[in-house]
Amino acid sequence: MARAMRPTLPWLRNLPWTRGILSRVSYTPTLRLMTLEQKMHYELNGWVRVPAVFSREDVTSISAWLDDISKWPEDSKRWMHHFEVDEAGQRMLARTENVVPYHPGMAQLTMLGRIPMYVADAMGRDVFLYKEKINYKLSGGGGYAPHQDAPAYKQVHVHCTALLSIDESRRDNGCLEFVSGRHKEGLIGLTHDGIIDSEACCAMPFTACETDPGDLVIFSSYAPHRSRSNTSGRPRRLLYLTYNSQEEGYLRDEYYRHKREALKEGSLSLIKHFQGKDNFADRVVHEVEELFASKGGTLYDPQVTQMEHALQSASLAEKEDAEESLVVATLLHDVGHLLLDEHAGKTDFLAEDLSHETVGASWLDARFPPEVSESVRLHVNAKRYLCAARPGYWETLSPASKRSLEVQGGVFSEQQAGDWIRQPHAEAAVRIRLWDDRAKTAGTQTPSLHHYLPKIRAQVRTSA
Incomplete structure (x- = not known):
């Protein structure tokens, strides 16, 4: 014994x-x-x-x-x-x-x-x-x-x-x-x-x-x-x-x-599994600020940075009076790129699919409700859906989006598209996708990241 x-x-x-x-x-x-x-x-x-x-x-x-x-x-x-x-x-x-x-x-x-x-x-x-x-x-x-x-x-x-x-x-x-x-x-x-x-x-x-x-x-x-x-x-x-x-x-x-x-002051554990209300919302806001500060200046495509793309997307959502959770999801829809340090400045960018939407959604899921995390998880397949469901949509895509479409699985079949859109949060993901497509113009004036921080704080998950 x-x-x-x-x-x-x-x-x-x-x-x-x-x-x-x-x-x-x-x-x-x-x-x-x-x-x-x-x-x-x-x-x-x-x-x-x-x-x-x-x-x-x-x-x-x-x-x-x-x-x-x-x-x-x-x-x-x-x-x-x-x-x-x-x-x-x-x-x-x-x-x-x-x-x-x-x-x-x-x-x-x-x-x-x-x-x-x-x-x-x-x-x-x-x-x-x-x-x-x-x-x-x-x-x-x-x-x-x-x-x-x-x-x-x-x-x-x-x-x-x-x-x-x-x-x-x-x-x-x-x-x-x-x-x-x-x-x-x-x-x-x-x-x-x-x-x-x-x-x-x-x-x-x-x-x-x-x-x-x-x-x-x-x-x-x-x-x-x-x-x-x-x-x-x-x-x-x-x-x-x-x-x-x-x-x-x-x-x-x-x-x-x-x-x-x-541990940073106020943290409960070395892993981020606690779902109670501590200063969690403040820490999430700080994490978002740090991510954009360290990685937001990298190129999303030849025209805009990751930060510019995120702010343009969120600004479009706000202008269409989207609910706050959807504005936050739109702002953070490409957070997986930041976590993976995946950007257009790298020679192998878009050479393979690193599933940035899954990485980003998993990160968001520990911090936000499904209205945020799940619409982000689905936003890549929303492009595959739109190519199948909307005639002429493929032609509107940027060259980078067309390249990424291929490594992400290509256009949905009619059956796949019909099954996909019936999922919870799929409609929200489609809206994110459409704003995403329009958020790639150099020099566009938008609110700063600071403008969105209260919305981020308000959407942070507060219970199990």
């Missing part, structure tokens, strides 16, 4: 913040671990719920610890509090992490107690604590987009997470939902944001993992999962503990050093 406690004891004795803890540790070598059925469930599905690992009295004590921790003052040099914003615009605590060095009880629970023993049993190897966090998900708290944890863990390759349920976790307050059996496929549909793209998600059947206080859920860092927002009046506090194989060394301090350096 894999161990989790004895190999860590000499190492723990050398850490000043664990002095005094070890004398209170009760080592229980006969502690019940997972049954054969539970271990098989973990192996086959990538996750398993182990009920009643902790008693009601245990959970009451741990719950009191979490209450105390939630009241700690903000201190960026020690523990890390992360906040979101409720419907009234008030800040509420979303997550606390890096608490072990400052709470002896949590150190004992996470490093010396039964939790690492269960994880070691699941992984079949000795483990070290890699990171710890408390996700509060108070009433109205935001959800998390479908993702795998592994992209956030740069320092380790073999890792596993244990979730201890402090509160009752149900569908209405945002329990975890897993996709079973996909944990051995590596990273699936990974986007620029470190989450699973919407196309891959469409083929994923999510299973709700409801828990009671004291239940332990063990899951692979490659197991796809998500959680929805808390629409109940109850909190859903879960303690997440990630462990790595001892063979890779003790890397917890390195992880938190890296995280502090990598």
Whole structure:
């Protein structure tokens, strides 16, 4: 049987913040671990719920610890509090992490107690604590987009997470939902944001993992999962503990050093999966500004830059009184070109289809509702549709658009065109396409990007 406690004891004795803890540790070598059925469930599905690992009295004590921790003052040099914003615009605590060095009880629970023993049993190897966090998900708290944890863990390759349920976790307050059996496929549909793209998600059947206080859920860092927002009046506090194989060394301090350096102020995670209201809208606006500042000056075609093309397109949409979501989608319809650094200044531009519409839509999907992301996803095929459905349309295309049409699949058949236009958001994509075609004139006067920033902020996704 894999161990989790004895190999860590000499190492723990050398850490000043664990002095005094070890004398209170009760080592229980006969502690019940997972049954054969539970271990098989973990192996086959990538996750398993182990009920009643902790008693009601245990959970009451741990719950009191979490209450105390939630009241700690903000201190960026020690523990890390992360906040979101409720419907009234008030800040509420979303997550606390890096608490072990400052709470002896949590150190004992996470490093010396039964939790690492269960994880070691699941992984079949000795483990070290890699990171710890408390996700509060108070009433109205935001959800998390479908993702795998592994992209956030740069320092380790073999890792596993244990979730201890402090509160009752149900569908209405945002329990975890897993996709079973996909944990051995590596990273699936990974986007620029470190989450699973919407196309891959469409083929994923999510299973709700409801828990009671004291239940332990063990899951692979490659197991796809998500959680929805808390629409109940109850909190859903879960303690997440990630462990790595001892063979890779003790890397917890390195992880938190890296995280502090990598995260911008106000960010919740190294991957952009949180869908609650924090300062997310401001960060999205900043990302758009940065993308256009760094890549918008590249050539869209010989006549206009990427920035000029985007502003001309959005200006045309505004002049036709398009709804705000469609104006934003039109402004950002070629964001995939910026993300891919794909532009007319490169000799291989248009030599192959890099699916900029799919790349762009996946990026937008993590930030905006489908009215924005899906119309962008469809705007390339809108050209294929228009060539089939509108006589004479092909002749109006620029030489660059005609070349790209060929690498993008060519003109739709009559059957393809009829099927395509019946999709949700297809009509919006056609409108974007028509504005796109007219937005290639040098010297055209348009509003600046700054004019559109309030519209972008207003359209940012705010819930799961």
